[in-house]
Amino acid sequence: MVVIYRTPKDPEAFDAHYFDVHVPLAKRLPGLRKDEVSRRPILTPAGDSEPYLIGILYFDDVAAMRHAFATPEGQACAADRRILAPEAGDLQMYLFDAAEV
Amino acid sequence: MVVIYRTPKDPEAFDAHYFDVHVPLAKRLPGLRKDEVSRRPILTPAGDSEPYLIGILYFDDVAAMRHAFATPEGQACAADRRILAPEAGDLQMYLFDAAEV
Numbered sequence: 001m002v003v004i005y006r007t008p009k010d011p012e013a014f015d016a017h018y019f020d021v022h023v024p025l026a027k028r029l030p031g032l033r034k035d036e037v038s039r040r041p042i043l044t045p046a047g048d049s050e051p052y053l054i055g056i057l058y059f060d061d062v063a064a065m066r067h068a069f070a071t072p073e074g075q076a077c078a079a080d081r082r083i084l085a086p087e088a089g090d091l092q093m094y095l096f097d098a099a100e101v
Numbered sequence: 102m103v104v105i106y107r108t109p110k111d112p113e114a115f116d117a118h119y120f121d122v123h124v125p126l127a128k129r130l131p132g133l134r135k136d137e138v139s140r141r142p143i144l145t146p147a148g149d150s151e152p153y154l155i156g157i158l159y160f161d162d163v164a165a166m167r168h169a170f171a172t173p174e175g176q177a178c179a180a181d182r183r184i185l186a187p188e189a190g191d192l193q194m195y196l197f198d199a200a201e202v
Contacts, residue, residue, distance in 0.1 A: 002103060002155065004195075023202050036199040043163065043196040046189075054103065054195060056157075062144065088147075094105075094155060095144040098137040101124050 001065055004092040005085060007052040014084065018053065022084055025077045026057065029068040034058040062097050102166055105193040106186060108153040115185065119154065123185055126178045127158065130169040135159040163198050 008014035018037075026035055038054040059065045068074045085091040109115035119138075127136050139155040160166045169175045186192040 002157075019202070027202075035202050037202050038195075038197040038199050041197070045194055051195065054197060054199075056199065093146055094139075094152065096139040096142070096155060098139050098155075098157065101120070101128075101136050101138050 001055075001057040001059070001096075002092075002094045003055040003057070003081075004051045005053045005055075006050055006090050008084075008090070011052070014052075017084055022077070022080050025073070025080050026055075028073045029057070029077060030071050030073060031059050031064040031068050032057060033060065062095055065095050102156075102158040102160070102197075103193075103195045104156040104158070104182075105152045106154045106156075107151055107191050109185075109191070112153070115153075118185055123178070123181050126174070126181050127156075129174045130158070130178060131172050131174060132160050132165040132169050133158060134161065163196055166196050 005014075023035065023037070026032065034057070036056045036058075042051055042054060044050075057065075059068060069078055081091075106115075124136065124138070127133065135158070137157045137159075143152055143155060145151075158166075160169060170179055182192075
């Protein structure tokens with residue numbers, strides 16, 4: 001799962017919430033294998049100031065992700081994510097299986 | 102590095118080019134540790150039909166990525182990527198260091 005956050009209105013509050021609340025909730029997701037978070041800066045070909053933060057959560061497969069978000073821990077994580085990114089444009093979230101090529 | 106492609110005008114031609122030409126070029130990038138490609142479907146909270154494909158390329162760090170794309174192999178890969186995704190909106194590309202949390 002790749003989650004891409006736009007720059008929040010209050011980056012300092014976002015960071016505190018993200019690392020002190022959201023990451024601990026995410027780490028309780030059943031089946032989570034690894035949780036990686038981007039460091040700054042995130043570079044783009046056009047030199048944009050977006051995105052602000054990218055999280056990559058690893059599970060065995062999409063079925064395991066879906067199962068995780070159906071649990072109470074997953075529901076808590078999703079609810080907290082809506083606090084972090086309340087508006088539709090605040091984030092992009094993609095769930096997919098990936099294969100090494 | 103995370104590369105997110107929009108649905109191309111000709112998906113069949115895109116796939117052939119991506120897997121037969123682009124992936125082999127990417128695999129020649131100096132310092133590449135792993136190249137992963139999304140399988141379908143890519144799921145989103147809103148059930149969008151985008152994006153079409155996500156590639157994740159792993160290097161030791163951003164410095165290694167920048168070095169890779171400064172080589173002839175990197176230049177060839179970037180030039181081919183512009184054939185795959187000729188318009189600005191055809192892809193998002195993000196380069197960042199990531200840390201496990």
